[in-house]
Amino acid sequence: MKYRTVFDIIGPIMIGPSSSHTAGAARIGRVARNIFGRKPDKAEITFYGSFAQTYKGHGTEIAIVGGILDLDTFDEGIIRSLELAKEAGIDIQIITSTEDVEHPNTAKVRLKDSIGELEIVGISIGGGTIEIVSMNGFNLRLSGHHPxxxxxxxxxxxxxxxxxxxxxxxxxxxxxxxxxxxxxxxxxxxxxxxxxxxxxxxxxxxxxxxxxxxxxxxxx
Incomplete structure (x- = not known):
């Protein structure tokens, strides 16, 4: 993907230390929530590559859960996302995988409730820019920046x-x-x-x- 503006390189206004590991993760979580269309009962998050190795230091799990709660990258509520998810009755499960993936900043998000479930795979490619590369087993390239x-x-x-x-x-x-x-x-x-x-x-x-x-x- 090509960067559209200099802000895709500098990164967005955000809570957290890293546009790739924090803002990008939040956007992956938020796209998953928007596609799912409602509050899930359970969120299973699998980190791969660099995400799996460094997510605790960068707060990647906090950011991606914030996105699942439909919080934007600059919302201060992201800091309390794990607590807010618990209050909302969302069961959060964090998994790390050593499986080889195409991009080092890869996360799989699986959302579930009594109605159905959704699985997406997203990558954070820098500056808070993301791509959704898979949805329910279908390969695709979706930026999340456009309707x-x-x-x-x-x-x-x-x-x-x-x-x-x-x-x-x-x-x-x-x-x-x-x-x-x-x-x-x-x-x-x-x-x-x-x-x-x-x-x-x-x-x-x-x-x-x-x-x-x-x-x-x-x-x-």
Missing amino acids: ALLVLHEDRFGMIAGVSNIMTKYELNIGHMEVARKSKGSEALMAIETDQMIPDELIEEISKIPYILTVTRLQA
């Missing part, structure tokens, strides 16, 4: 065209798009970043397309 649509659907002919036509109707410009599937004819995922905010009406129309399973909106 996005996550459309889960059956892998059938014409699905991309159907979604694109509705986005054209609402004059939404596609800035980046990823399409992934687990196997031919099974479930597939569209991850679409847009230049504009995504209205409720668009979500409703896309949800009515045949063979659409779920539509999730991620507002930056």
Whole structure:
């Protein structure tokens, strides 16, 4: 990923010592919470690479839990995130792994409740900038800096065209798009970043397309 501005290198306004290990981790946690769409009952966080080795010194676990609580990088509540999570009834489990990963600052977040669960893998690439590289087993590249649509659907002919036509109707410009599937004819995922905010009406129309399973909106 290319840096968009000098602030992607300097880092965001934040609580904590490291834009990569603290601000980036908070953003990974917050993207997971926004995709999940509600307070989880349980959060299982696995750190890999440098995250696994240094997370205690940088407060990476505090930051990522703060994100799961929907706190921004500059919110002073992040300092008390573990305590706040306990008060909210969220069971937090921190795991470290020695598994080889593509990027040293990698975290997997699994959120669960009685309704369902979500698993994302995110990487912190510097200056507080992140990428979500996997969601529920689908490979993708999602920055978390732009509004996005996550459309889960059956892998059938014409699905991309159907979604694109509705986005054209609402004059939404596609800035980046990823399409992934687990196997031919099974479930597939569209991850679409847009230049504009995504209205409720668009979500409703896309949800009515045949063979659409779920539509999730991620507002930056």
